[in-house]
Amino acid sequence: MIYEKAPAKINLTLDILHKRTDGYHEVEMIMTTIDLSDRLSFEKRGDQKILIESDNRFVPNDKRNLVYQAADLMIRKYELSQGVTIHMDKNIPVAAGLAGGSSDAAATLRGVNRLFELGLTSGELQELGATLGSDVPFCVTGGTALATGRGEKLKPLPALPPCWVVLGKPSVGVSTKEVYGKVNFEQMKHPQTEEAIHALEQQDFYEVCDHLENVLEPITVRMHGEISRIKSRMEQAGGDGVLMSGSGPTVFALSAHQSRAEGIYNSLKGFCSEVYIVRNLR
Ligand code: ATP
Numbered sequence: 001m002i003y004e005k006a007p008a009k010i011n012l013t014l015d016i017l018h019k020r021t022d023g024y025h026e027v028e029m030i031m032t033t034i035d036l037s038d039r040l041s042f043e044k045r046g047d048q049k050i051l052i053e054s055d056n057r058f059v060p061n062d063k064r065n066l067v068y069q070a071a072d073l074m075i076r077k078y079e080l081s082q083g084v085t086i087h088m089d090k091n092i093p094v095a096a097g098l099a100g101g102s103s104d105a106a107a108t109l110r111g112v113n114r115l116f117e118l119g120l121t122s123g124e125l126q127e128l129g130a131t132l133g134s135d136v137p138f139c140v141t142g143g144t145a146l147a148t149g150r151g152e153k154l155k156p157l158p159a160l161p162p163c164w165v166v167l168g169k170p171s172v173g174v175s176t177k178e179v180y181g182k183v184n185f186e187q188m189k190h191p192q193t194e195e196a197i198h199a200l201e202q203q204d205f206y207e208v209c210d211h212l213e214n215v216l217e218p219i220t221v222r223m224h225g226e227i228s229r230i231k232s233r234m235e236q237a238g239g240d241g242v243l244m245s246g247s248g249p250t251v252f253a254l255s256a257h258q259s260r261a262e263g264i265y266n267s268l269k270g271f272c273s274e275v276y277i278v279r280n281l282r
Pocket of ligand 1 (some may be wrong): 052058059060062065066067078093094096097098099100102104105135174176246247248
């Protein structure tokens with residue numbers, strides 16, 4: 001039996017440049033992994049089946065699960081003669097903008113690679129991951145990176161300086177497809193991505209916080225007003241930078257100081273349905 005950790009990501013920036021002829025949006029986003037993780041275990045089977053075990057009622061255990069799709073892809077492509085049983089302990093909230101499913105899929109690519117001793121490189125796993133979802137290639141290696149294209153082209157960046165991350169998730173789940181469907185280029189306030197990258201290069205935490213921006217935030221806020229109430233509360237409690245992650249609805253606050261982060265966490269307890277306090281992963 002082998003284990004893989006599947007950490008969540010947050011977006012420090014998320015920009016959409018244009019809609020492509022293939023229907024995807026051309027994006028430019030800075031992503032970073034945080035210490036809120038699902039845990040997956042992998043065991044070879046005597047037969048050729050893929051069995052997913054999870055006690056999370058929001059996640060399907062069949063072919064719709066990205067973990068199933070990732071394992072199926074590896075088994076077919078490398079003509080493996082055995083199947084795999086995958087157990088998932090889900091800690092990352094589902095449909096939250098934290099790439100939980102993508103990270104599980106990436107962990108499955110890594111896990112199956114190790115379990116069957118396939119010897120594939122991260123680059124090869126990222127290429128396979130791109131066929132499963134736009135965020136999967138980033139999740140193969142994690143860290144901090146600039147993602148372009150539809151999210152699959154990656155450039156590693158210096159890590160976000162060590163900090164605390166408080167996450168507030170409203171009770172609603174959000175469909176990424178629905179949010180992208182409402183994108184309006186005329187009203188868009190684009191992030192200053194270059195400046196944000198410069199701040200990371202300088203390891204200037206407060207400058208990074210000043211450049212947090214997500215073009216999807218106003219769209220999801222219009223659908224779920226609770227997001228702006230959580231944001232205001234995080235700002236009032238002293239978050240150094242506050243932003244919605246991905247297509248939402250999870251909002252995160254960054255704080256350089258543990259006591260401040262705990263204050264933000266306490267101010268959200270009972271105010272929104274799920275609250276987490278974690279570190280960023282370097
Ligand atoms: P992203 O930020 O990449 O858009 P997300 O955090 O918003 O992702 P996920 O938690 O990945 O969203 O879930 C999106 C949908 O994918 C859910 O409706 C869920 O049913 C489906 N799904 C498939 N496999 C998984 C998985 N392993 N974990 C969570 N959701 C999964």
